[in-house]
Amino acid sequence: MDDRPATPLPPGEIERIFRAEYGRAVAVLVRGLGDIDLAEEAVQEAFAVAAERWPTAGLPPSPAGWLITTARNKAIDRARREATRDARQAEAALLHSPEVTTDAQEDAVPDDRLRLIFTCCHPALGEQAQVALTLRLLGGLSTGEIARAFLVGEPTMAQRLVRAKGKIRDARIPYRVPAESDLPDRLRPVLAVLYLIYNEGYLAAEGGSAREELCAEAIRLARLLAALMPDEPEVLGLLALMLLIQSRRPARFGPDGTLVLLADQDRGLWDQELIAEGQALVRRCLRRDRPGPYQIQAAVNAVHSDAATAAATDWAQILRLYDQQLALAPTPVVALHRAVALAEVAGPAAALAEVDTLATRLDGYHLLHALRADLLTRLGRRDEAAEALARALARTRNPAEREQLERRLREI
């Protein structure tokens, strides 16, 4: 294949392939080697060879298959060099593992990434470690990229990854898709990790930053999970939720970079393709009739996406969805979101009474105070509204949110 005339690679193509195939290659190699570090080293060596060869020789027919085969050979070479007992075992495992002998048929290979997701998001690992491992091993992000996205120093993030991989090895966290009976418990942290990654990016103020990239990464991973577990409605619900929120991304910030609330957004800027995909997923979930928190949140966002204007929003439908959500997960944060819908259906006074019952439990949450301010403003109680805005401001450090709250305070 090296003799083929080289077709020039589009710029960034190798990086794109790296990002797309890293997780799959690592997942296959981990199974053969039983060691994450060895698998990562082998895959990185394979990518280094690719970066050198592909620009002149052109892409092989199956870049993923080529990378996996090359990484496997690198791992075998290393095992022979080191020739320790463990390495010999690993070599034997690699040579006799039929699934790793991928020619151009890597699509027929049982996908090992699902096992890797469950290992990365094992409940015995802390949430920060789960997030870092998922982005590193499945997302192919570098330690530096993850550190920048989560606003921590690179040595801190490196140490977090080393500790997490050490625990997987030493405590022998298995590399396996959980049994059906354990799936609900084990899927929960996987979905939480993906949504947390999405939200980290969503809350990032400036566009194009390492943090904003997290949204795209979370959606990519959710698409992968949905492809691997198409029968899990909460997986589809999470993907739909992210797509529908993401569809409003172009309208979320004004030309001056300030946050624009849903009611004030230019709906012509919403991404109709993402909306159509998200809504189709919501309908697919609903047909299964196994509702869960992500599906309901996705359905709420689908209702917003349906409204041509803010005034046309079907708030009664949203209120019904939050009632359902509250029955499934009776948390004060859900009750707060429900109060937003209640204000539209039953008026600001009814909603304020509801919000005030949550005030003690959610005192530290800036959105409670922001919502109170909004309701008090509508009721003409300006002094109290200003006080509530001041309390909201004291409880968030997010620059875009602060700017938006300060503007409202000036307007009162």
Place this chain on the structure above:
Amino acid sequence: MKKQYLLSMYQPQGPIPDAEFLAEVMAELGKIRSELQATGDWVFGQGLHQPDTSTVLRPKDGEVLVVDGPFTEGKEYLGGVTVIKAVDLDAALAWGRRYAQVTGLAIEVRPFQGEVED
């Protein structure tokens, strides 16, 4: 090859539950132990006396001081330990979960270094 795991049972300070409750718990613990023994995965297990029975030895300036224990004072203390063999953490956690359910106590699951024969 299996790994050995230490299951540590943490008890809150305070009055000891009544004898009838304890007898029930002991009977349940005996069942778990029998199951572990049947598969050869039981290594060792025993309850400990109260922490005020412990003594700590502390090296200092080339000597070893004998001090009244326990090593750490806290709201919870180590009440007993069990050592089991398991293929991986999930298997060890499944046993630990049963100990937690039977005793109502927090269980810490921690791997030993190295491996052992099945």
